[in-house]
Amino acid sequence: MPADNNWVTLLATNDRRGGVAAAARKPPTELIWKATLGDVIRSSPVLCDGVLYVTCRDGRLYAFDSRNGRERWRYQAQAALHSTPSISGNLVLFGADDGTVNALDRASGARRWQVASAGEVWASPTVYDDTVYAGSTGGDLTAIDRATGQQRWRRQLEARICATPYVSDRRIFLGCSDGRLMALDRGTGKDLWVHRAADGVVASPAVDGGLVLVGSEDYFFYAVDVESGKVRWKVETGLGVTSSAAVADGRVFFGGRDGHLYALSAADGREIWKSRPMRAIIAPPLAADGFVCIQSFYGATQAFESTTGKELWRAALGGSVASTPIVADEAVYLATYPGVVYALR
Amino acid sequence: MDRRTFVYNAALGTLHLAWGPGSGLVRAQEPSPSALGSLKIAVHAPEFTPSPLAMPGLFPGRVVQIVHPQAIQDRRIFQPAVQVMLARSMAALTGDKNPADAWARFATPTDIVALKVNPSSAPATVTSIALVREVINALNGVGVPNRNIIIYDRNSNQLEVNGYHTQVPAGVRVVGLDQRWSVKGSSDVNRSGYDPDVYCEMDCFGERETRSYLASIVTREATKIINLPCLKEHNASGVTGCLKNLAYGSFNNVARTHVDPKTYTDPVIPVMCSVGPLRSKSVLHIMDGIRAVYHGGPFGWNPEFVWEAKTLLIGTDPVAVDRIELEIVEQKRREVGAPSLWDRNPANLGRSSDIERTAQKNPFYREPNHIRTASELGLGVWDLAKIRRELLVVN
Numbered sequence: 001m002p003a004d005n006n007w008v009t010l011l012a013t014n015d016r017r018g019g020v021a022a023a024a025r026k027p028p029t030e031l032i033w034k035a036t037l038g039d040v041i042r043s044s045p046v047l048c049d050g051v052l053y054v055t056c057r058d059g060r061l062y063a064f065d066s067r068n069g070r071e072r073w074r075y076q077a078q079a080a081l082h083s084t085p086s087i088s089g090n091l092v093l094f095g096a097d098d099g100t101v102n103a104l105d106r107a108s109g110a111r112r113w114q115v116a117s118a119g120e121v122w123a124s125p126t127v128y129d130d131t132v133y134a135g136s137t138g139g140d141l142t143a144i145d146r147a148t149g150q151q152r153w154r155r156q157l158e159a160r161i162c163a164t165p166y167v168s169d170r171r172i173f174l175g176c177s178d179g180r181l182m183a184l185d186r187g188t189g190k191d192l193w194v195h196r197a198a199d200g201v202v203a204s205p206a207v208d209g210g211l212v213l214v215g216s217e218d219y220f221f222y223a224v225d226v227e228s229g230k231v232r233w234k235v236e237t238g239l240g241v242t243s244s245a246a247v248a249d250g251r252v253f254f255g256g257r258d259g260h261l262y263a264l265s266a267a268d269g270r271e272i273w274k275s276r277p278m279r280a281i282i283a284p285p286l287a288a289d290g291f292v293c294i295q296s297f298y299g300a301t302q303a304f305e306s307t308t309g310k311e312l313w314r315a316a317l318g319g320s321v322a323s324t325p326i327v328a329d330e331a332v333y334l335a336t337y338p339g340v341v342y343a344l345r
Numbered sequence: 346m347d348r349r350t351f352v353y354n355a356a357l358g359t360l361h362l363a364w365g366p367g368s369g370l371v372r373a374q375e376p377s378p379s380a381l382g383s384l385k386i387a388v389h390a391p392e393f394t395p396s397p398l399a400m401p402g403l404f405p406g407r408v409v410q411i412v413h414p415q416a417i418q419d420r421r422i423f424q425p426a427v428q429v430m431l432a433r434s435m436a437a438l439t440g441d442k443n444p445a446d447a448w449a450r451f452a453t454p455t456d457i458v459a460l461k462v463n464p465s466s467a468p469a470t471v472t473s474i475a476l477v478r479e480v481i482n483a484l485n486g487v488g489v490p491n492r493n494i495i496i497y498d499r500n501s502n503q504l505e506v507n508g509y510h511t512q513v514p515a516g517v518r519v520v521g522l523d524q525r526w527s528v529k530g531s532s533d534v535n536r537s538g539y540d541p542d543v544y545c546e547m548d549c550f551g552e553r554e555t556r557s558y559l560a561s562i563v564t565r566e567a568t569k570i571i572n573l574p575c576l577k578e579h580n581a582s583g584v585t586g587c588l589k590n591l592a593y594g595s596f597n598n599v600a601r602t603h604v605d606p607k608t609y610t611d612p613v614i615p616v617m618c619s620v621g622p623l624r625s626k627s628v629l630h631i632m633d634g635i636r637a638v639y640h641g642g643p644f645g646w647n648p649e650f651v652w653e654a655k656t657l658l659i660g661t662d663p664v665a666v667d668r669i670e671l672e673i674v675e676q677k678r679r680e681v682g683a684p685s686l687w688d689r690n691p692a693n694l695g696r697s698s699d700i701e702r703t704a705q706k707n708p709f710y711r712e713p714n715h716i717r718t719a720s721e722l723g724l725g726v727w728d729l730a731k732i733r734r735e736l737l738v739v740n
Contacts (some may be wrong), residue, residue, distance in 0.1 A: 119516060162510065177512050177514070177515070202512060219421060221641070280507075282506055320438035321505050
């Protein structure tokens with residue numbers, strides 16, 4: 001878990017390490033609270049200062065008190081929501097199917113700004129310093145001033161962008177549906193390098209040890225040099241990879257559409273372990289304190305020991321398409337596809 | 346919109362069973378028509394406007410089957426091969442040498458084209474992204490912009506798990522009908538994926554909700570539908586081909602039509618396909634048999650029951666295409682010693698979970714005769730002797 005006990009974006013923080021200090025190795029046995037929302041939930045919840053934020057396909061973003069599930073506020077958007085929210089300062093940011101990127105006041109739910117893009121925004125907006133980055137299915141990537149909502153630059157990449165970009169000091173790393181894995185200049189949006197996979201790159205990249213780590217629909221998982229864009233290693237999987245990777249303690253974890261959860265050495269791609277096949281996995285796993293956790297499409301939330309792949313626990317609470325649980329010190333928070341949010345202990 | 350109600354309630358069809366000698370490979374002969382009277386179905390729909398493009402379309406009784414040995418390379422569907430297959434088979438179907446001329450028969454730049462995919466199987470056996478991309482390329486080639494193209498199915502979770510939302514070209518809309526906000530910018534005030542004014546009403550097994558509504562994309566938005574089913578067995582309907590993909594993927598509340606071991610897929614599938622908007626807008630059927638399923642459908646979880654047929658079947662006549670599909674699946678089942686799709690041996694009935702384990706068991710008496718029933722409703726040609734089947738093999 002991050003030091004401030006918050007979980008502010010997909011896989012906890014912008015470094016995609018997935019909450020490495022979390023401490024729920026034992027199975028949850030007690031329901032603290034649950035909330036049934038008005039439609040399915042495709043996104044992951046985020047947590048900040050005792051408030052759990054969840055987007056729902058009914059077009060609402062909900063803010064719950066994480067201790068008791070009491071609803072603090074809700075915001076009704078004008079379209080379905082599939083995007084995992086991000087927290088930055090006093091704002092909660094999310095995309096909508098009407099092609100907008102939205103910023104709400106975190107305390108009240110009042111809208112602060114809204115920016116239009118060329119297509120549905122399913123990715124989670126990424127915030128770095130004072131800029132918000134968001135891609136859309138219309139093929140555009142937009143950089144937005146976090147405080148004002150003013151557009152700083154926009155690039156039309158002519159391919160769907162469904163994954164959350166990874167942003168570092170100088171670069172933006174993102175994948176496109178046409179197979180491009182790109183590094184863009186953070187200030188201008190211009191190309192720094194492009195690696196072309198044989199099929200779409202629709203997962204969100206992670207960065208570790210000077211490598212961009214991401215899977216492709218071409219059945220390979222790639223480690224690409226941050227500076228040059230050259231492939232350092234790649235590992236073949238059974239089918240395409242949509243699941244975004246989480247990185248912890250030199251290991252990279254991701255699910256495959258072939259139903260396996262993979263654990264590889266981040267340094268050289270060596271397979272450390274591979275789970276028994278489940279149904280297709282497209283959700284990102286989270287890598288936490290000695291264990292890795294996944295919500296699979298047809299089934300349960302499962303936790304595995306990160307070093308061996310031994311199953312530690314499973315909670316059969318309904319499947320998930322793309323949601324990742326939050327494993328905090330005090331609770332596990334899950335959003336299931338049927339639209340139920342659980343807080344478990 | 347001018348609407349009327351039809352009631353299908355003809356004489357009860359008779360199923361002729363013929364048990365062969367022995368055991369698990371007992372075969373039944375194809376049953377006689379008609380199942381139309383076996384279930385009373387009231388259809389509330391707009392008047393059907395006759396059009397040359399409406400099913401059975403421009404080429405009744407014609408099916409082009411194309412096989413490309415390189416369609417799968419190193420376990421992956423090879424999109425350049427799919428491109429070749431599509432171009433040659435469209436040329437063969439239409440007689441047009443230029444692929445754009447062939448496609449121009451079916452779509453114009455102002456059309457809103459809905460692509461009905463089949464995402465309900467295991468990831469390896471759904472309508473392939475490669476085929477979807479090539480169909481979109483072909484539509485772009487005749488001037489249909491991506492913003493005018495909608496990919497749809499009943500289940501948005503299956504669409505997402507199988508990558509349609511993330512992998513098709515920018516600007517193409519991907520819509521699960523179970524989603525309240527079905528279409529961006531839609532004027533549909535209740536934001537439902539289904540049209541409350543177009544439905545089939547029937548009571549199959551005493552269920553509480555007896556209506557099945559048609560997708561509002563079909564009734565209100567699309568001007569053309571290109572159907573992209575898979576070549577696969579179905580545990581209730583025998584095969585899930587053009588007809589089932591259209592009917593059960595465009596209407597809601599359809600799982601109620603089967604309760605082990607009885608299914609009403611015949612006559613529900615053909616009646617649904619005959620409903621005006623669906624019949625008149627479905628202009629072309631391209632069946633993805635690159636990977637095909639001979640048992641365990643529609644989900645196809647067991648890869649043992651999947652084979653690399655490397656095939657596309659193309660036609661405007663869904664009955665003829667499904668008839669050929671039926672022959673292909675039957676042939677494959679014969680090769681592996683599995684009971685016929687027409688099998689009526691109670692000893693071969695099993696639980697739903699059995700179909701993942703063995704090709705000898707099935708929870709239903711399958712009803713592939715829905716294809717013949719569709720021909721009775723004028724949707725196409727059932728008689729093999731009257732189907733012009735052209736087999737192309739790419740060298």
